[in-house]
Amino acid sequence: MNVPTSDLCRELEARGVSRREFLGFCSAMAVMIGLPKSAAAAIADALENKPKPTLVWLEFQDCAGNTESFLRSSKPTAAEVVLDLLSIDYHETIMAAAGHRAEEALDSVVKNKQGQYIAVVEGSIPTGANGAYCTIGGKSALQIANEVCSNAAAVIAVGTCATFGGLPAASPNPTGALGVADAVPGIKTQINLSACPVNAENLTATVVYFLTYGRWPATDALNRPLFAYGKSIHDNCERRAHYDSGQYVEQWGDEAHRQGHCLYKMGCKGPVSFQNCPNVGWNDNTSWPIACGHGCIGCAEPDFWDKMTPFYAHLPGFPGFGKASNIDKVGFWGTVGVAAAFGTHTLIHLGKKLVGSGGEDKPADPTKGSEGGDA
Amino acid sequence: MTPPTTTAGGARPEVSYRAKDETGGLERVYVWDAVVRLTHWIIMLAILIQAVTGIYIGRPFFIPAGAEDQQFVMGTMKVVHSYTAIVFTLAVLVRVGWMFVGSYYARWHQFVPASARRRRDVWSMLKFYTFLSREPPLNVGHNPLAGLTYLLVFALYFTMIVTGLALYSVGAGVSYMKMWDFLLPILGGAQTARWIHHIAMWLLLGFFAHHIWSAILVSRSEGHGLIDSMFSGYKFLPRSWRKRDE
Numbered sequence: 337m338n339v340p341t342s343d344l345c346r347e348l349e350a351r352g353v354s355r356r357e358f359l360g361f362c363s364a365m366a367v368m369i370g371l372p373k374s375a376a377a378a379i380a381d382a383l384e385n386k387p388k389p390t391l392v393w394l395e396f397q398d399c400a401g402n403t404e405s406f407l408r409s410s411k412p413t414a415a416e417v418v419l420d421l422l423s424i425d426y427h428e429t430i431m432a433a434a435g436h437r438a439e440e441a442l443d444s445v446v447k448n449k450q451g452q453y454i455a456v457v458e459g460s461i462p463t464g465a466n467g468a469y470c471t472i473g474g475k476s477a478l479q480i481a482n483e484v485c486s487n488a489a490a491v492i493a494v495g496t497c498a499t500f501g502g503l504p505a506a507s508p509n510p511t512g513a514l515g516v517a518d519a520v521p522g523i524k525t526q527i528n529l530s531a532c533p534v535n536a537e538n539l540t541a542t543v544v545y546f547l548t549y550g551r552w553p554a555t556d557a558l559n560r561p562l563f564a565y566g567k568s569i570h571d572n573c574e575r576r577a578h579y580d581s582g583q584y585v586e587q588w589g590d591e592a593h594r595q596g597h598c599l600y601k602m603g604c605k606g607p608v609s610f611q612n613c614p615n616v617g618w619n620d621n622t623s624w625p626i627a628c629g630h631g632c633i634g635c636a637e638p639d640f641w642d643k644m645t646p647f648y649a650h651l652p653g654f655p656g657f658g659k660a661s662n663i664d665k666v667g668f669w670g671t672v673g674v675a676a677a678f679g680t681h682t683l684i685h686l687g688k689k690l691v692g693s694g695g696e697d698k699p700a701d702p703t704k705g706s707e708g709g710d711a
Numbered sequence: 712m713t714p715p716t717t718t719a720g721g722a723r724p725e726v727s728y729r730a731k732d733e734t735g736g737l738e739r740v741y742v743w744d745a746v747v748r749l750t751h752w753i754i755m756l757a758i759l760i761q762a763v764t765g766i767y768i769g770r771p772f773f774i775p776a777g778a779e780d781q782q783f784v785m786g787t788m789k790v791v792h793s794y795t796a797i798v799f800t801l802a803v804l805v806r807v808g809w810m811f812v813g814s815y816y817a818r819w820h821q822f823v824p825a826s827a828r829r830r831r832d833v834w835s836m837l838k839f840y841t842f843l844s845r846e847p848p849l850n851v852g853h854n855p856l857a858g859l860t861y862l863l864v865f866a867l868y869f870t871m872i873v874t875g876l877a878l879y880s881v882g883a884g885v886s887y888m889k890m891w892d893f894l895l896p897i898l899g900g901a902q903t904a905r906w907i908h909h910i911a912m913w914l915l916l917g918f919f920a921h922h923i924w925s926a927i928l929v930s931r932s933e934g935h936g937l938i939d940s941m942f943s944g945y946k947f948l949p950r951s952w953r954k955r956d957e
Contacts, residue, residue, distance in 0.1 A: 557892070567884070568882060577779045577780065578779050579785055581775065581782035581784060581785065581786070582773065582783075583774060583775070583779055584771055586774075600771070601771060607901075608881055608901035637900070639900065643900045644902060650770070651769075652902060652906050664766075664909060664913075667912070667914075667916070667917075671917045671919075671920060673917075674918075678920060678924030678925070679924070682924065682928060688842075
């Protein structure tokens with residue numbers, strides 16, 4: 337058995353995580369971030385020897401699904417490693433302290449470690465009714481977010497609620513919910529990890545990247561790390577071949593569905609959604625929605641609850657015809673209507689001509705070019 | 712630039728529609744230049760191809776049997792759709808540019824009712840279509856209502872091009888076409904862009920139905936060879952129209 341060489345290794349050893357498992361974790365992280373496997377050594381070195389950064393986890397308007405997702409990742413659990421990598425000084429769900437003691441812990445981080453700690457935010461921030469929809473320890477979510485996020489070295493928004501407002505911000509948005517970037521303007525470094533909930537692997541990899549290189553990974557226009565959000569679900573989908581060949585599920589449980597054909601016609605939003613689900617999977621890569629035979633609902637995209645619905649149709653409905661209406665049907669009948677209107681117009685035209693000319697339907701006489709007036 | 716023959720841009724003919732046509736018979740007038748005719752038919756063909764492939768892409772109505780590695784139906788439809796889109800975009804751009812450098816009847820003033828006479832004729836043409844008047848207004852090129860309609864059609868073309876580029880950028884990966892993804896937030900996200908793309912297609916197809924019917928109707932009513940002119944470039948117009956200009 338290897339002799340633990342650092343505090344981290346000793347702590348992991350005490351939790352039953354062997355060095356082999358730890359190095360396996362480092363290799364997995366290297367691959368996640370898109371580095372060659374040899375980078376695993378650099379990662380292991382950084383994780384073992386760099387000082388632990390302080391992290392506070394704020395939870396606002398959401399279902400705690402992101403915490404659940406994070407804590408339930410499995411062996412050698414990303415959470416176990418990261419919980420040991422980080423000094424988590426405030427997390428309502430997992431901290432031992434309660435009440436005023438808990439709030440003191442948060443206050444002391446903000447005061448004593450100004451500009452040095454990482455703030456993870458879960459849940460949207462309600463701005464309606466002066467922030468009264470979400471208060472913790474007598475302060476509104478907006479106040480807490482302003483104090484904690486504006487003094488942090490970096491803010492990681494986890495989950496679609498914290499990133500874009502998510503479900504609480506869906507129309508009609510009764511609480512005036514906003515994502516972190518909108519609620520607290522002027523955050524210098526913000527990493528968005530959207531999805532509902534956040535994939536624990538992506539959160540872990542982001543933190544590991546920071547610990548290894550001392551900077552944050554490259555991001556897309558929505559501040560989401562490119563290693564996780566650089567490609568659409570569609571482009572990495574295991575059912576993509578069926579899409580290109582034209583083989584689609586047309587009804588739940590039909591032969592094509594049993595054969596694992598493409599879910600495009602069932603309203604899959606994979607083509608317009610960006611995340612690494614097809615590669616990384618969920619629950620330790622046990623499965624992911626499309627592998628289970630259900631289309632992607634685009635949970636990592638802005639306003640997904642408004643824009644990606646109806647989840648089981650390719651396109652949004654037509655205003656005034658109901659949410660489940662099909663614009664292609666409306667458009668088809670509209671086109672048929674135009675054709676019919678002009679057909680009728682012609683019939684009236686011919687009818688009037690028949691009446692007007694005493695039963696003679698004569699085409700225009702090109703030598704005179706004066707038929708128009710007789711219409 | 713002055714009209715090559717006859718009235719058109721100038722003053723409305725004083726003579727009544729029927730009386731002036733009686734004098735002098737008809738003559739061949741070159742109205743549509745080659746670029747106008749060529750872009751017209753290229754755009755038409757491109758729209759038809761893109762409508763068929765686009766409807767398939769939006770709602771794959773044909774599902775081939777057999778192994779997935781033996782078919783490429785959706786892939787082929789998308790490739791044809793994209794390449795036709797390039798032809799379509801270039802044809803539209805050429806036609807729009809031609810509005811500023813082309814021959815008299817190809818120019819922008821045939822579309823924008825800038826003069827009082829053309830604005831008046833928009834209403835006259837509407838009256839003709841709604842049976843309120845028996846006499847369609849006289850125009851060598853586009854009648855002003857048609858010109859105005861074509862402006863809307865060009866707006867639809869640009870809607871298609873912009874939403875099409877935005878949708879293409881979603882799956883463009885690392886290609887240079889990714890540069891169009893700045894359009895997505897402006898359009899309200901990919902799903903909304905896709906929705907607009909569909910609506911605009913149906914409006915274009917509705918216009919297509921309207922265009923064919925009204926071309927037949929007006930061609931019959933005027934008797935100037937409107938439909939033939941889009942092939943040959945020549946209309947048969949009353950000789951007296953030119954005399955009035957001289």
